[in-house]
Amino acid sequence: MSGGTRSYEMARRFVQSGHEVHIITTSREGDHKSGSWRMEMVDGIHVHWIDISYSNSLSYLQRVRAFVHFAWAGAIKAARVGGDIVLATSTPLTVALPGIYSSKRLKVPMVFEVRDLWPELPVAVGALKNPILIKAARWLERFAYHNSSHIIALSPGMADGIRATGYLPEKISVIPNSADIKDFQITDDETDIFLRKHGEIVTGPLVVYAGTLGIINGVDYLVDIAAEMIRIDPEVRFLIVGGGKEAAFIEQKAAHLGVLEENLWMLPPIPKNEMPALLSAATVATSLFIDLPEMWNNSANKFFDALAAGKPLMINYQGWHARLLEQSGAGIVVPPGSPEKATLLLHELLCSEERLVSAQVGARQLAEKKFNRDDLAAELLDILQQTGEK
Numbered sequence: 001m002s003g004g005t006r007s008y009e010m011a012r013r014f015v016q017s018g019h020e021v022h023i024i025t026t027s028r029e030g031d032h033k034s035g036s037w038r039m040e041m042v043d044g045i046h047v048h049w050i051d052i053s054y055s056n057s058l059s060y061l062q063r064v065r066a067f068v069h070f071a072w073a074g075a076i077k078a079a080r081v082g083g084d085i086v087l088a089t090s091t092p093l094t095v096a097l098p099g100i101y102s103s104k105r106l107k108v109p110m111v112f113e114v115r116d117l118w119p120e121l122p123v124a125v126g127a128l129k130n131p132i133l134i135k136a137a138r139w140l141e142r143f144a145y146h147n148s149s150h151i152i153a154l155s156p157g158m159a160d161g162i163r164a165t166g167y168l169p170e171k172i173s174v175i176p177n178s179a180d181i182k183d184f185q186i187t188d189d190e191t192d193i194f195l196r197k198h199g200e201i202v203t204g205p206l207v208v209y210a211g212t213l214g215i216i217n218g219v220d221y222l223v224d225i226a227a228e229m230i231r232i233d234p235e236v237r238f239l240i241v242g243g244g245k246e247a248a249f250i251e252q253k254a255a256h257l258g259v260l261e262e263n264l265w266m267l268p269p270i271p272k273n274e275m276p277a278l279l280s281a282a283t284v285a286t287s288l289f290i291d292l293p294e295m296w297n298n299s300a301n302k303f304f305d306a307l308a309a310g311k312p313l314m315i316n317y318q319g320w321h322a323r324l325l326e327q328s329g330a331g332i333v334v335p336p337g338s339p340e341k342a343t344l345l346l347h348e349l350l351c352s353e354e355r356l357v358s359a360q361v362g363a364r365q366l367a368e369k370k371f372n373r374d375d376l377a378a379e380l381l382d383i384l385q386q387t388g389e390k
Helices: 006-016 060-081 093-105 120-124 131-146 155-163 188-197 220-232 246-254 272-280 293-297 301-308 320-326 339-350 353-369 373-389
Strands: 022-027 037-042 045-051 086-090 110-116 150-153 171-175 206-210 239-241 264-267 284-289 313-315 331-333
Touching: 006 045, 006 331, 006 373, 022 060, 022 284, 045 060, 060 093, 060 220, 093 131, 110 155, 110 373, 120 293, 150 155, 150 353, 150 373, 155 171, 155 293, 188 313, 206 220, 206 272, 206 301, 220 239, 220 246, 220 339, 246 264, 272 301, 284 339, 293 320, 301 313, 301 353, 313 320, 313 339, 320 331, 320 353, 331 339, 331 353, 339 353
Parallel strands: 022 045, 086 110, 110 150, 150 171, 206 239, 206 284, 239 264, 284 313, 313 331
Antiparallel strands: 037 045
């Protein structure tokens, strides 16, 4: 499917290490009315699916209802499946509920993986305003943490946020999203397939955004850059691949500014196994967010996919990603409030073959030395085994 595949990538490595792995999850495809479970084997993983309608286009209340539905159904299913240790991976925070329930019923430890700090983000973007609900969410956050034997944070900033709740620092580990280097080492023939399929797009330097088109992502920022760039260098191309609540708005804005299918194109979401071919055609990959300090601690998949593909990155936020790019030379950090200045910085990068090559080297070195998925999966597995033995 499209979207993040961290759980799958980690799980298949656990299976390769000789463990039996069951994933309790939802499917965004199929009969959403049935609410029934089905099981299939995926690369040796027992995947238990339940159909629950969910997308970024749903309202916040509708998404909360979907989260609660899964929490209830997943709790019962996980307890029936059984196991020696429970790994609950969030977002949303409600994923902790089936994790805690099954760990108590099975009398085994739970490790909680925090992918985003909730409820900080929904509060920061104004999606969660009711003071009673905010208080309840903060209680659930602490309840989840203090019923966990160990916590995995996906960034140093997330670990700081967890420590701030009073959780023991020695029981927190940082294992960020990571780079599947082997998957992104594709042949020229695979790249050519993409180029032949989308020849009208790839006729010059290509800047790619591949990911969710939600409010928090602020991808219309790339439309503003395209509108500036078409006046400076009309040969530069922009490609937005993804879906979400803001997709129609972004398309309308691009049409209004006169860049849609002139120097900017939009494609629907693609499965993760097609991402290597897409990024192989890119000159620069991007990771974008609205100007929100709470997002600086993110661990966006698209950032690490670009590293795995050895592609220079352009991001428009500060935090640990920005520091990584500045230290390694793997890309540029542009101001979120100034598409004009961002366009000039991007154009300078695109016009310098030396900088592009240097950034490619920096990206690949980060992927290999700091964010290799094999190494980080082994680290996570070691934590699970040690926690299970205590």
